[in-house]
Amino acid sequence: MQTQSENACFGGTQGVYTHASSACACDMTFGLFLPEETRDGPVPLLWYLSGLTCTHENAMTKAGAQAWAAEHGIALVFPDTSPRGEDVADDDGYDLGKGAGFYVNATEAPWAAHYRMWDYVMEELPELLGNEFALDMDRQSITGHSMGGHGALTMAMSPRGQFRSVSAFAPIVNPTASDWGRKQLGAYLGNNEDLWSPHDATLCMRDRGFDGPMLIDTGTADQFIDLLKPEALAEAAAAKRQQITLRMQPGYDHSYFFVSTFMEDHVAFHAEALWA
Secondary structure, eight states: OEEEEEEEETTEEEEEEEEEETTTTEEEEEEEEEOGGGGTSOEEEEEEEOOTTOOSHHHHHHSOHHHHHHHHTOEEEEEOSSOOSTTSOOOSSTTSBTTBOTTOBOOSTTTTTTOBHHHIIIIIHHHHHHHHSSEEEEEEEEEEBTHHHHHHHHHHTSTTOOOSOEEEESOOOOGGGSHHHHHHHHHHHOSOGGGGGGGOHHHHHHHTOOSSOEEEEEETTOTTHHHHOHHHHHHHHHHHTOOOEEEEETTOOSSHHHHHHHHHHHHHHHHHHHTO
């Protein structure tokens, strides 16, 4: 692992690090905010998964999360959204390839060689973080925006039970029924739609739900709301009688102005679960 930068931030440290990833077969970069409490011992960890076209840097610099994480004494990790490098497959569209890994393990050519973001976020990066930093890996929660909200919800509802709480900002919640999903899942996983189900939050909700608190915010003026399909998850959660807070925020769009507005709520929400 190599340190790219470390900056003092709200009493703690905002770092950027690069490492060789065996899951993605390339070098990967992530951001990590450590509050000042890590000087005394391990702290809980909140994951933030970013959306289409983003890198590790977008939320790290735009979401305003560090101030609230410092207040609650929790760490934040900002992974990249896809593998990177000259030999990594890409596409001319913004919504496939680099910057659009969709948090799945690709099985189809040419994507399978590098696009294993599920294993990277769920297995490889947690192991690295636990070994290298003062983090309590028994206390993890997860959030994300748009494509990252999709990833956060599906990873939280996986059978592994890795996360104590989950939230999302404008998540893609029904990708098997959306143009933000069918294109990518078909490309990465092939035409057998049964293999897509673990990566659809609405289907995961219908199947098993989540054993913990959930919080989702979506703006009523979101320009992509028809692709996000928040009503699908709402119906599934009601049928499942899931413990969940679903909020439609009047006038807000899909931007980081929206994310930063409600970041305080989300960090406090996770801090309550992490420190319980």
